[in-house]
Amino acid sequence: MTWDTEYALSILPRLLRGLLVTIEATFAGIAIALVLGLIVAVIRYLRIPIISHLFTFYVSFVRGTPLLVQAFAAFFILPDYGITMSALLTGILVVGVNYSAYTAEVYRAGIEDVDKGQWEATTALSLPGRPTWTRIILPQAVRKIIPVLGNYWIQMFKDVAILSAITVSELLYTAQTIGSSDYRYLEPLTIVGLLYLAVSYPAAIIVRRLERRLAFSR
């Protein structure tokens, strides 16, 4: 099989539409993960008996099972219980919930990374809880959190490809569809690889720059 540029150009628009779906699913997943992750992190931090333990189990459960298994479970089992959603919405929820567990851990690590002396200084100055969190602790934690989250977001962008298994018409699924109807895989899969790289490589550079800028200059 030899490379056919004309054919490659003819399928490019469809693949770009697939890429758009991948990017949309990534952003929606990020939004869910950020909010749900914060809720999980705060509840675990508050150490409420039983409830905090349940969320600790939630994090272990989500991190301990493959994303593909979670996607299949949501796609094939939930409709049996009367919960029906489009493949795309199911996929977004699965990715968002999956990454919320990692995001919660990133929040926790970022907050724990703030020096104990910072908390002691806020006590010594009698700063109340809210400014302590919003003006002292979180601004320092965010500097640690943002670069780590950025790397997770890039990983999520690539993980959205797993949703092709539940017929979400994202980038990889589009390429598979083209391949199985035209019996050509070289061009679609090559373009898919290049498109992933074209997004994730610059994104990785941006995250690295951000990390350097947010670090305290010593």
Add this chain to the structure above:
Amino acid sequence: MPSPAESIDAESPEPANGSDEMITFENVSKSWGDNKVLQGLNFHVKPAEKVSIIGPSGSGKTTILRILMTLETPGEGVVTVDGDELWNVAAGQRIPRETKQMRLTRRKIGMVFQQFNLFPHLSAIQNVMEAPVQVLGMSKDEAHERAKDLLDMVGLGEHLNHKPPKLSGGQQQRVAIARAMAMRPKVMLFDEVTSALDPELVGDVLDVIRDLATSTDMTMLLVTHEMRFAEEISDRVVMFDSGIAVEQGPPKKIFKQPDNDRTKKFLRAVLEH
């Protein structure tokens, strides 16, 4: 013109509630596991008194300051500040939660830490302004004015907008002193504030503390290894060992003619090396 240090300490040094003590520790104990850090400590400090606490490391000196700042809980005992109860813990009682009374009493106390603990993402002047604005509800302009005066006083008028990582250790510690002063505390705690500094930077920090000691009527409690400095500025020196105040008195007495063997041994060790 009055020195800035004088003008910022307008409050009366006399404690409320007619008590003539600014700080009292009654039968205060504290343990870490089997290690008794404080053993039935009884300790009083008068208003405006400058007290230095000396002794070997691990002798419970810093714990006294940390209990006053509510950074640690006593296992047992009563602690009052300015006539108000800060701690009242019966033996075996569960650790009491933070109360409103505790929060209000704590406002009368300021603390300077060994590791400075400045907020690294805020400039020097923002570090000093933060508590007056957030806690006292002071306007930004007024807080800025006060912060600028205080930073001038500690010799950092040129560094208002520098963030802590850009300042030397000695400069950071002077910002930390200004930050604590901004709340106009009646009691100021200094916890080994020169121990983390390079030797050539110690002098500037001690100069600032000396200024405060001579020009204000703040009650000052210093845990220090700077024996000559303690001798110079203190009204009283307390020697601590193994959780007990083994000896106390005027600095001349403690440093020149100590009675207690442990004091003698400790001073020999730190002065003749």
